[in-house]
Amino acid sequence: xxxxLTTLLILFLSYVQYAQxxxxxxxxxxxxxxxxxPQDSSxxxxxxxxxxxxSFEYIQGxxxxxxxxxxxxxxxxxxxxxxxxxxKVRLYNRSAANSESLSSLKGYTFNLIGGKxxxxxxxxxxxxxxxxxxxxxxxSFTMPNVKEGCVIEYSYQIKSPYLQIDDIDFxxxxxxxxYDLKISTPEYYMYNKLLNPKSRYIPKFDMTKVHNSFTxxxxxxxxSGWGVSKTEFSQSKTDYLDNVITSSxxxxxxxxxxxxxxxxxxxxxxxxxxxxxxKYPNKPLETFSSTWEKVTKRxxxxxxxxxxxxxxxxxxxxxxxxxxxxxxxAKKIALIFEYVKRxxxxxxxxxxxxxxxxxxxxxxxxxxxxxxxxxxISMLRSAKINANPVLVSTKNNGIPLFxxxxxxxxxxxxxxxxxxxxxxxxxxxxxxxxxxPVRTLNWQGRVIRENGSSxxxxxxxxxxxxxxxxxNMTINPDLTVEGKVRENYTNYVAMxxxxxxxxxxxxxxxKMFEKNKGEIVIENLEPNNVxxxxxxxxxxxxxxxNDGIEEIAGKLYFSPMLFLATLENPFKQTKRNYPITMxxxxxxxxxVNIVIPEGYEVETIPESSAVDxxxxxxxxxxxxxxxxxxxxxxxxxxxxxxxxLPEDYExxxxxxxxxxxxxxxxxxxxxII
Numbered sequence: 001x002x003x004x005l006t007t008l009l010i011l012f013l014s015y016v017q018y019a020q021x022x023x024x025x026x027x028x029x030x031x032x033x034x035x036x037x038p039q040d041s042s043x044x045x046x047x048x049x050x051x052x053x054x055s056f057e058y059i060q061g062x063x064x065x066x067x068x069x070x071x072x073x074x075x076x077x078x079x080x081x082x083x084x085x086x087x088k089v090r091l092y093n094r095s096a097a098n099s100e101s102l103s104s105l106k107g108y109t110f111n112l113i114g115g116k117x118x119x120x121x122x123x124x125x126x127x128x129x130x131x132x133x134x135x136x137x138x139x140s141f142t143m144p145n146v147k148e149g150c151v152i153e154y155s156y157q158i159k160s161p162y163l164q165i166d167d168i169d170f171x172x173x174x175x176x177x178x179y180d181l182k183i184s185t186p187e188y189y190m191y192n193k194l195l196n197p198k199s200r201y202i203p204k205f206d207m208t209k210v211h212n213s214f215t216x217x218x219x220x221x222x223x224s225g226w227g228v229s230k231t232e233f234s235q236s237k238t239d240y241l242d243n244v245i246t247s248s249x250x251x252x253x254x255x256x257x258x259x260x261x262x263x264x265x266x267x268x269x270x271x272x273x274x275x276x277x278x279k280y281p282n283k284p285l286e287t288f289s290s291t292w293e294k295v296t297k298r299x300x301x302x303x304x305x306x307x308x309x310x311x312x313x314x315x316x317x318x319x320x321x322x323x324x325x326x327x328x329x330a331k332k333i334a335l336i337f338e339y340v341k342r343x344x345x346x347x348x349x350x351x352x353x354x355x356x357x358x359x360x361x362x363x364x365x366x367x368x369x370x371x372x373x374x375x376x377i378s379m380l381r382s383a384k385i386n387a388n389p390v391l392v393s394t395k396n397n398g399i400p401l402f403x404x405x406x407x408x409x410x411x412x413x414x415x416x417x418x419x420x421x422x423x424x425x426x427x428x429x430x431x432x433x434x435x436x437p438v439r440t441l442n443w444q445g446r447v448i449r450e451n452g453s454s455x456x457x458x459x460x461x462x463x464x465x466x467x468x469x470x471x472n473m474t475i476n477p478d479l480t481v482e483g484k485v486r487e488n489y490t491n492y493v494a495m496x497x498x499x500x501x502x503x504x505x506x507x508x509x510x511k512m513f514e515k516n517k518g519e520i521v522i523e524n525l526e527p528n529n530v531x532x533x534x535x536x537x538x539x540x541x542x543x544x545x546n547d548g549i550e551e552i553a554g555k556l557y558f559s560p561m562l563f564l565a566t567l568e569n570p571f572k573q574t575k576r577n578y579p580i581t582m583x584x585x586x587x588x589x590x591x592v593n594i595v596i597p598e599g600y601e602v603e604t605i606p607e608s609s610a611v612d613x614x615x616x617x618x619x620x621x622x623x624x625x626x627x628x629x630x631x632x633x634x635x636x637x638x639x640x641x642x643x644x645l646p647e648d649y650e651x652x653x654x655x656x657x658x659x660x661x662x663x664x665x666x667x668x669x670x671x672i673i
Contacts, residue, residue: 022049022178024071025108027119027151031075032112035149039251040175045081047176048151049073054165055184055242058214064186066160073153076146084174085109085143085152092162093137100160102139107154109143120145122154133349133368163189163275164406170203170269176252183245183273184210188281192274193245194401199269200577203249210242245271259570262442262581263395274402295403296446296454299391304353305411308374309389312382314359319379332383333415337424337433340376346427352391352411369410369427376426377413381450390414390423390445390457399443412440414447414457423459430498432533434463435491438583460642461584465492468589469564475597481548481562487539492584494537498530513539517563519546556600556669560592560624560633565663569656576649582642592633594667601672602626606665613655614648617641620659624667631667 021028037043051071056064074084091100107122121144128140143152168181185191187209195202217235257264278286300306322339323332344361349368354361358375361367367375373389380387392410393400400407413424428437436459444456466489473483489497501509510522525541550557559565596602611620621636637659644652 022051022071022073024106024153024155025119027073027110027117027153029112029117031073031151032110032117032149034075034077036077037075037175039177040254043081043174043254044078045074045076045084045174047072047172047174048075048178050176050179052168052180053182053184054168055182056163056186056189060216062161064163064189066158066162066165068158068160068166069155070158071153071155073151075151076148078148081174082146085146086140087154088138088140089156089158090132091137091139091158092135092160093131094135098161100158100162103157103159105141105154105156107141107143107152109145110151110153111145111147112149133351134355135351163278165191165273165275168271168273170249170271171199171201171252171255173255173257173264175254177250179247179249179252181245181247181249181271184212184242186212187241187243188279189275190277190279191243192276192402194272194274196266196268196270196272196401198267200267201253201269203247203252203269203271205245205247205271208244208246210244211239212242213237213239256577258573258576258578260580260582261578263398264578266398267578272401274404290403292403292446292456293454295405295407296391296448297452299352299405299408300389300448300452302353304357304370305374305389308354308358308370309378309381311358312378314362315375315379316382319382323383329385329417330420333380333385333422333424333433336379336383336385337376337426340372340379340426341429341431344372344375344426346372350394350397350409352389352408372427373411373413373425376424380413380415385415386417387413387415388447388449390447392440392445392459393442394439395442396439397442408446410440412436412445414445416449428495428499429502430495430533432491432495434461435495438492438496441583461492463491464587465494465584466490466587466589467493469591471562471564471590471592473562473592474595475549475556475558477597479549479551479556481545481558482543484542485540489537489539493586494533497537497539498533501527501530510541513541517545518548520544520563554671555603556597557666559664560594560606560631560667561590561635561663562592564590564592566660567664569653569660571649571653571656573649573653576646579646580644580649580652582639585642586639588637590633590635590637592631592635594631594633596626596629596631596669599672600669602631603668603670605631605667606662609662611655611658611662613652614641617644618652618655620655620662622662635663 031048037046053069055067057067059065076082076084089102091102093099105127108119110117110119122141123144126142126144130138130140132138143154146152170179215235215237217233219231219233255264255268276288276290323335326332326335344365344367347366347368349355351368351370354370354374355368356371358371358378361371362375377387377389390412391408392412393408394410397409415422415424422433423436424433425431425436425440431437441459441461443459445459446454447457448454468488470486471483473481475481504512510525513525514520514522521544523542525539528538529535530537545563548558548562605624605626606622608623613619617640619638623634625632
């Protein structure tokens, strides 16, 4: 018994040492020998330790500079976790004097080889610099000699001339075993502290005040004329208080993505620090954006936003030639919208501000989001259309939780008229009036009107998007099936398909349509109205299927929906943590006509029925009947909601289960004796 207790004590002490020794470079054998994460056996990697310190240092002649120190140690269990060996750090890169920089980067990869710890140093060839646009760049590095079971460790500093503090993430997509955080801000700067209210994990904080000081050095030269000059050096010390936030968290669970989540980052545990005011000694209080009205006014008044709307000389002649004496506002809107889409192509960069200015973008035929859509608004206004910008945060940028300019990264156009209100985005070739790129469909946008007022508007689509499929099929004597299909798509469904087919060859398009349809051969495939976005997109093709019919004891079994049927329920999770979000409501209609082959008659057909979720939020209607020598099937699947809450997940999952089962029910034909 004494021996057992001694062994347990040794194991406990070694665990304590392993759990608490996080000095840089001191990786233990226990860490390298670990095969799975004890807290989450499904994890491909785990953050063993993260330490983050944010502080401000006074630099004479420059003021307070922000310093962010990061130290991370990560265990990689398998190849699926190798992506954690590459780190990408985003830095603001406005100008030489107003840019952030990464420094003091060092890192090692540790492997256990033959019972010994070997380490490889991060070298310059593993470091990369990438410029996203004129405002942002990325400093990236990839750790060397990454193998299954290795531990990587790195540290770096970010120097910033800005007082704004980036969000502090408390969650990764892998578990974090221990995280130490310390933020020290001078008393002169007031920050509003906000935890993400959508997160399921809530970290805890302590707040204290700590004495600090900085010293200013100066020199004076005395004496004049032919007298002896003398230089006197002096220094003055200023005492102040640091507001200190500390947090020490353990066993932070991974933020695991789920199907059909708008943006998993919206649910990440994080601390948001908003600079709300500055108060220097003996100076008045300076407040910053505290309301959305102030934020939008500051944006509108900037040279790279509102001033661009006033520039008109570069397009006036072209606009006159385009709309001439047209008096119908709807026609003028359509002409200008399509003209801008053709004239200036999106360069792939986001931003509500212009990148190079509307004049240059117009001349060169290329620009960012701000260049194109501010140009569109300006041209519409010149045509006497009441057009205004709408600030948007895209899906990948998340939802702004408090008033800030950084909450927006996109701008679109809104036309307000007594007869109609429409939203436009000229950055996508296949977007149409009130059909925006899906990236913009993120809850709400903020419209800024010419009179200075602003308001929230709903970005959720108000029009239905429909998919209609007509299938005519014949069963051949050899039990192959052949027939024709016509598919029609409208609005958002049409836009997504147009984007998908835009740069695909005809042969590859056929392969796309044959995929996941079993043993099928498609011929005579013809897309119609691909470029004519004002009409529904139409696809027609002939097909032959070799596995649609099953013969058992002289009877034929097949699903009347054939390859159109959904084969399995897409919702398999037993529990849902986050809402299901769909971009737009969709109505799908299948109309199937089947010729009953000679020598056979119908023995059984599926019963007509309906399945409902939440009083019509989603609904399936299934109607099948025999009409002479034909079987006729009509299936409507309507998804009228774009949001399903976690508490409704079980019912929604059950709805889809019933829908899939219904789609796969069989018709049975028997031979006529």
